[in-house]
Amino acid sequence: MSGHSKWSKIKRDKGANDAKRGAIFTRIGNMIAIAARGGVDPSMNSALALAIEKAKAANMPVANIQRAIDRVADKSAAALEEITYEGYGPGGVGIIIETATDNKNRTYPEVRTALTKNGGTMADAGSVVFQFTRKGVIRVAATGEDALLTILDAGAEDAIEEDGEIVVYTDMKELAKVRAALIEAGLMVEDAELQYVANNDVPVDDAETARKLMKVLDALDDVADVVNVHTNADITIELDD
Numbered sequence: 001m002s003g004h005s006k007w008s009k010i011k012r013d014k015g016a017n018d019a020k021r022g023a024i025f026t027r028i029g030n031m032i033a034i035a036a037r038g039g040v041d042p043s044m045n046s047a048l049a050l051a052i053e054k055a056k057a058a059n060m061p062v063a064n065i066q067r068a069i070d071r072v073a074d075k076s077a078a079a080l081e082e083i084t085y086e087g088y089g090p091g092g093v094g095i096i097i098e099t100a101t102d103n104k105n106r107t108y109p110e111v112r113t114a115l116t117k118n119g120g121t122m123a124d125a126g127s128v129v130f131q132f133t134r135k136g137v138i139r140v141a142a143t144g145e146d147a148l149l150t151i152l153d154a155g156a157e158d159a160i161e162e163d164g165e166i167v168v169y170t171d172m173k174e175l176a177k178v179r180a181a182l183i184e185a186g187l188m189v190e191d192a193e194l195q196y197v198a199n200n201d202v203p204v205d206d207a208e209t210a211r212k213l214m215k216v217l218d219a220l221d222d223v224a225d226v227v228n229v230h231t232n233a234d235i236t237i238e239l240d241d
Contacts, residue, residue, distance in 0.1 A: 025064055027227055028055045030100035032068035033080055040069050046176030050192055057191070085111050086128035089120045090212040091204050093233035094128040096196045101225040111226065114219040119212045131232055132196035136175025138168040141188040154181035165190065169197065198232030205236045 032055060035047040042049035048069075055065050071080075083104055085097040095115075101107040112122050140151065143161055151159045151168050155178045158169040170178045172194055179192045204210045213233055220229045 023224070024058050025055075025060050026224065027100075028058060028060055029064060029068040030080055030225075031227060032065060033071040034082055034100055036069045036072045040072060050176065050179075054191070054193065083107065084129070086123040086125060087111075087115045087120050088123055088128070089115075089216045089231065089233065091202065091206070091209045091233065093202045093204065093213060093231055094123075094131050094198070095120065095217070095220070096129060096132060096230040097220055097226055098196075098228040098230075099223075099225045100227050107223070107225040110223045111220065114223050115216060118216040118219045120216045129196070131200070132198055132230065134172045134194060135197045136168075136170035136172055136178065136192065137195045137197065138170065138175070138179055138182065138192040139190040140166045140168055140182060141190050142166050147187065150185050150187065151182060154178050154185060193228075195228070196230040198230075200232065201234035202232050203236050204233050207237060210235050210237060 028051065032048065032051045035045065035051045038047055039045040040048070042052055052065055055068075080100050080102055081104060083099050083101060085099065085108070087095045087097065089095050097111055099107050099111065114120075115122055135157070138156075140147070143164060143166065147166060148159050148161065151166060155174055156168045156170050160167050160169075168178065168182070175192060175194060179189055182189055204213060213231075213235070217229055217231060220226055
């Protein structure tokens with residue numbers, strides 16, 4: 001699966017740096033505001049509960065979390081839209097860009113520029129997304145066969161051990177349920193979210209292509225309105241950081 005690439009590791013490291021700058025607070029705040037449309041009580045709204053959990057993991061202040069939730073009732077606040085863009089990167093890999101924006105006339109040009117100035121191209125709606133499946137993805141701080149069996153017993157579709165942790169895949173509707181079952185079983189859940197997971201990976205084994213692709217993905221991730229970036233690229237070579 002395309003989660004098994006250098007990009008997934010860099011995103012995690014980059015996220016930690018973003019948290020120090022405060023940039024990730026804006027992104028998570030938008031996620032919370034959108035999730036809160038389904039109800040402001042996290043005990044009754046699993047999407048909101050997951051967004052709040054992500055905010056806490058990023059050390060987002062409680063006041064910021066509450067302000068994001070309160071945007072639902074604030075008639076003067078600009079309405080947020082969830083817009084997904086599709087594109088291609090170097091090597092012909094597919095890229096899906098999830099955004100949350102209060103001004104799509106600002107967001108689209110910024111996404112397009114990040115792609116085209118770094119060797120990528122925008123794609124027509126539907127031309128890339130069919131290569132992916134929307135799934136729940138959970139990262140668990142555990143290793144070993146016992147943990148894998150516990151995870152599968154909790155209702156996961158698949159689980160793969162890599163880099164000292166286990167990446168768990170679930171049906172998108174079962175994400176919250178499986179996450180709760182893993183916590184109940186005593187496992188440490190580090191992250192849980194919905195992602196676009198590639199149906200088939202596209203290997204990238206050329207160093208120059210891989211560097212160009214990383215530049216595109218990094219540029220997209222730096223766009224303020226971008227919430228998440230997914231690719232079917234599997235970068236199979238080591239790159240100098």
